[in-house]
Amino acid sequence: MTDSLLAARDLGHAFGSVVALHSVNFDVPPGRIGLVGANGAGKTTLVKILLGILRPTTGTATVFGDDATSEFLPIRSRVGYMPESDCLPLDVTAADFLIHAAGLAGLPKNAARQRASDVLTLAGLHEERFRRIGGFSTGMKQRTKLAQAIVGHPDLVFLDEPTAGLDPEGREDMLDLISRLGGFGINALVSSHVLGDIERTCDWVLMLDGGRVIRSGPLDQLVEDDVASVEIIGDRNAVAAALTDAGATVEHDGRHLLVRAPDSDPFLLIRDALAATGAGMLSLGPRSTSLEDVFLSQEGSE
């Protein structure tokens, strides 16, 4: 458990009679972690427990091996947090707020000033640093929120719905920034219900549904990119049978057959099956199993 960046044992939390987390267990290694789930899945509750803002009703959670309930002050000295909701004072400049945020992270005054300048530049707000936050666009506010979260150079940053409310260009900028955090030695927990954002930025996925963990693992093991999709002209069932006989797993998806072959190349097996059955082919190509497919297949199954 101590080698994990984040861990939970029988972690549960209830708001009165509403259970937000049901005895969840997980171990998550350092890196960029995607915390995915629908609205109300328990993501924000989990983040708040890990930050020591909420006390779990049952079980324990650890961050860097420290108990999130009893050791929350040392943990908070090493983390940053970007809330989903509004969290910016509107009547101060971005530079002044960042200096204050760095001070709150425990940096001395001179270091806070220097870090604020550096991080605003990183976030693309250097030109705007002396403007009051109240006059910022949504994208600039989101970048300011991210900047305040990393201004103390935390070991881990919690990002709650970092792309919420952003236009496509702003979203690209934000995802690009998040992707670069790992290179700065900052681990990240990205909480989002936008699965594409998680696929773009994370290397580990923790899926929540209805307050339960439904999957936790490396992203590359959750999503598949070795599936071939073929649209058949002729006897589809015969081709499917030939593929099955050759050791492939075949799934019917409308007019397409989805072919998985763990031990061989599915495209070669399709070629052989078409030759053996004399069937024709309208289209053939790779088909990736997205995080969304995994989530939808798991959702509600637990």
Add this chain to the structure above:
Amino acid sequence: MSDRGAVYDLGYTPYSGERLGRRGAIAATYRDGNYRVLGIKRRARKKILPWSLAILVMVPAVVFVGFSFLLSSFSPDADSPFANQQQYFGITATIVFLFVVLAAPELLIPDRREGVLSIYSSRPLRPDDYVAARSASLLTMVAGFMLLPQVLMYIGFSALDADGFFSAVVSNGSEIPKFVAASAVYALAYAPLALLISTLAERKSVATGVYLGTMIIGSSLAAFLVDSGTRYAALLGFAEHPTHVVEWIYGASGETVTQRAGFDPWVAMVIIGGVAVASVGIMIWRYRRLM
């Protein structure tokens, strides 16, 4: 030397310097509170009222000392045409009261309304630390408003003393604990209740209105009820309790509502202390639920 410029991509530099942890977070919260109540790093209009009041609280002291210098007639024990240090508290109390009316809501309500409290919640800061730092900001400002003109007058009048500056400083040294204690009494009487109301109110205008109502209408009502024969109503005259205590500190007598009702100064002190402790207790309880 080359005449061509060079571009250096310094990139992102990880921070590996000193970290002050909880102590630094408390200091930052305190510092931000001081900036906020004085409008520092805020728009110009946010500076107007606090700085006007700060000037207003100092101007009479400067005028008193200045005129005393010009007339060369001042003697602390003589009947000076100007206010003595105890009477000066009567001038500053009203100004400080107005300052507290404006500063307490500004100190607490925007953090909650704008969601900034969630940032504090994620830093190495306990809810009690936040309350302590914010309260300390207001108490510091109130004590400063009270003390600065007193210190100015003390030094100014000592400089004008016929026996010489250092002799006057020593001989009038007993004044120092008096005006320090009097400043603390006013700070404790005004600030905690204002902070409590700002903790519970959602809007600055509501907090201002409730505080003004509690202090001004409460004292007027207490005076009316005392004059009607309800003696214990005097305890509700919160705005007048510090005056009663300060008059006692200076050995003066006055006409506050508790004095008219026949209460000793310690009763006013107990009420001031009780309201302060209860206010801080409720604030901590509330912020433990919010952070």
